[in-house]
Amino acid sequence: MSQYQLGTTRSTTAQGQDSAVAVNKVLKNTYLLLGLTLAFSALTAAFAMASNAAPVNIWVMLIGFYGLLFLTHKLANSAWGLLSVFALTGFMGYTLGPILGFYMASANGSQLVMTALGGTAFIFFGLSAYALVSRKDFSFLSGFMFAGFLVIIAMFIANLFMQIPALQLALSGAFMLFSSAAILMQTGAIINGGERNYILATVTLYVSIYNIFISLLNLLTALSGEE
Template structure:
């Protein structure tokens, strides 16, 4: 999605904001790990107790969430805050268990979960690209390109899988889908290579 080939103006944001934004992007990426682990564990758990007492289970979940929010806020200036943040994201992943169990019991559940994950990544990529147009942060440009490379690589695998399994029978639409993914992959990979390996005169 990113097509700005010039290095953004590093003075567009105060110096401290660059560091916060860079660390936020890095931490956001890291929080996906405990979320995925929590979701995988949650899919194998028995959540029948939640159905038996929905009000009580909702109150317990809210108490844990708000307790972790408070603890993270109280420890925001030390490393224990990071541990608590990972704990919260693990818990949030765990709480995805019930909806993932229901979704994966559908005939096309795996496809729906993949579509939701890909759609979320694509929407985040678009929003981050739009935000970067206004705030002009070089670190954000690199983060967006890195996410785009991963996302469009996944789209290519998904598209090829659909073609092989007969999910897409129209070669024009299949070509269009693969072309867009390959084009975006090339553009974003080129931006990353220019940023890290480009030799200036």
């Protein structure tokens, strides 16, 4: 009986060690790829700014984003998934270039961009650290995420036609809350074994960071009276 219990204990310990190794591997690959994609996105944004690229049409941006996002999900389990991730993040960086160029041209633009960048980094690292230290399962946020997604879609469509400043600010706030929840859920999923594909994890975190940065930039601009 004692031998059986000892064998079971060893088996459980081995499984726990294997799980910890898998989690660490996914975390390492995710943050490495996230850093590379953010750097590549910054390069494409800088290229767009240097070449004075025109702002990308909203419909072209949406089609390009969701098309490349769909492609990345389809190729996530192959080496081609890495190429699609860089295509997606490079495209998003390029669309960000004209936006940053517009802000940088204003009197207080550089300060606003740097503040938004610093705030985004603070939010991301703070949420990631909390998820890593607490090791909580944030899957309970899925209902909130689904409801929030529907609200954001409704607000986005309304904003396309109405262009109300207060609605735009509310939409930015909603994007920040939604993206923050996505960071917690994705990081928690990696830690608790719910996510083993670092390509999909990277995409979720990248899009969340992108949305937080844009939303924070819009909020800071409104509060500073630049608009």
